[in-house]
């Protein structure tokens with residue numbers, strides 16, 4: 001039996017994608033293990049889930065560091081200590097340096113609420129509505145040095161409705177995020193464990 005891939009999830013707030021990943025990785029049929037959560041925000045709501053589920057959660061407050069490199073060195077320590085093989089960013093709202101992302105090349109993935117390469121950056125739902133776009137969605141992609149860049153692993157599309165608000169559109173996309181991320185992690189786990 002091959003050892004399960006050791007996964008860390010990075011989050012900054014609500015952590016609902018992290019919960020979905022935790023539930024997915026708990027299935028015996030999935031060859032991955034949710035070993036560690038890391039948040040950069042001491043007040044992140046998702047911490048409560050980790051506590052309730054007994055998932056180790058490292059709180060590494062980026063504000064406690066003078067430099068991005070210092071913050072990332074602390075994250076790297078936590079990841080090394082837990083022998084992490086794959087990082088999943090799930091609502092992690094902190095830019096990572098090219099150094100860090102390159103070190104984790106093809107072993108760090110992210111979910112973004114748009115059909116990349118369209119609508120990189122923040123406030124995607126409001127921007128889609130402002131443009132009158134007819135279609136929107138989410139992407140799980142390998143991270144590269146550029147923000148919201150890198151090969152797409154899974155994309156899910158949703159229609160944009162005439163009476164949508166950023167909130168209703170976000171909720172429709174989020175439902176698809178919960179489908180896309182488990183699908184993507186399955187693909188990446190298979191790639192990492194390819195003989």
Ligand code: GAR
Nearest residue numbers: 013014015016017090091111112113
């Ligand atoms: C999700 O919609 C995720 O796609 C988005 O933040 C939300 C986090 O929700 N990520 C980004 O915007 C990254 N640029 P969650 O904390 O409930 O998973």
